[in-house]
Amino acid sequence: MSRFRLAVVQLFVTKSKAVNLSRAQELAKEAAGQGAKFVVLPESFVSDLVLKHAEKIPEESTKVLSNVAKECGIYLIGGSIAEEDGGKLFNTCPVFGPDGKLLLKYRKMHMYDVNIPGKIRFQESKKLYPGNSLSMFETSFCKVGLGICYDMRFAELAQIYTRKGCQLLVYPASFNMITGPVHWELLQRARALDNQVYMVTASPARDESAKYVPWGHSMVVNP
Template sequence: MRVSVIQMNQGSDKAANLDQARRLIESAIAADRPGLVTLPETWTNLGGGRESRRAAAEILPEPGGTGGAAYELLRGLARAHGITVHGGSIIEDGGEKLFNTTLVFGPDGAEIARYRKIHLFDITAPDGTGYKESALYGGGSDLAFFEAGGIRFACTICYDVRFPELYQELRRRGAEAILVPSNFTLQTGKDHWEALLRARAIDTQCWILAAASYGTYEERGAVRSVYGHSLVADPWGHVVAKCSDGIGWATARIDTATTQRVRAGMPLEEHRDAARAWRAKAAS
């Protein structure tokens, strides 16, 4: 199965972001004919402050219902091109709180997965810049999976990648590929982005698909930078496709034979079962 990770330079103009996403997806489809495309984290809005985020937020419909502009764009692209569209994440209007939410649509345009980001980005960067996602967003609590091209995919978002126990649980529940749409900061990305993604590929023996935002954006009068370098890594941890600087996409082929070979040669899940049994015995 061919997959394309889309790299965007979105800002606070939602209409312009939707147009950029549509153009990049359609260009990737025309050039590489993927069976699945994936967008970055909060591709409908980056920057502009609280008011901009709330203005970009959408109330999500019940499955089959009519949604907002981003929801309908994703659904329409999936149906029009007969592919699976993983919508990175958009800002969901949950009432009192917003949510950082992934939506996935199958080739017939039906919604097949929905995931709210579990781990919220409340950190201080090396330069002293503070990020407090929990001030505006609520955290999710449920895992999400979907099937495409005979492959079982699992959903995560950005900061989730720093929590290997989450990824091991996804593997335990049958994941073969894991999506990581992101807005990684330039400071953390240059040191940790590829290392973390390759580590999660290695310790889960899953394909990792990480579509990321690139470039600069304005946040309450300050200019911030995101790292980009969207990539696909195989279950051995090799980066098999990667975006250059700027907007664009990278395409790779998920080969299930590679997954099977890696897992057969190094049966980590069997060894984890032994470790779980040891821990249970030690605790009794």
């Protein structure tokens, strides 16, 4: 792995898709202007993961991200968006190279189904379909492996990526206010330490007025 600068964008996700896209562009360009070669956006940075907000790839959001990556000459890891494909909804992370081309898209594999009585009940599997493949890409700096949020909980995924030569793991993620204080930092440090890789997470900023309140605390952890 060679040295490079990586930027993690943590932003408020509003109800306006246009505002969210505009803000993401602005912050990605700002990061690139400060020397970042990689920019990582948060999970669900454009809108809620519901079918009415979903897009095909390529479409509006990914076209914007492609243009930003090309204009700035950066690797842009596009957090995650609601992707519609064949009437199915996926939580998908698109990645663009410095030439603006779509390098790959990763669909979240592990659905977050949890029921903690009196605290939180969340069932992603009722509205989302899981992905079924790994996503890695080579750069001149290192090889990168991708996951999204709850994928972090599954140590085997990080182990497989490491065995396949990844030195950097990136997980756009939006933990909640119940599991965040307990698992957020612990899981990231464990994945980095056990596999001797760098671990990066990008979260939406905490909005106490939102229906779903993200824990925040985006992180970069070294081996």
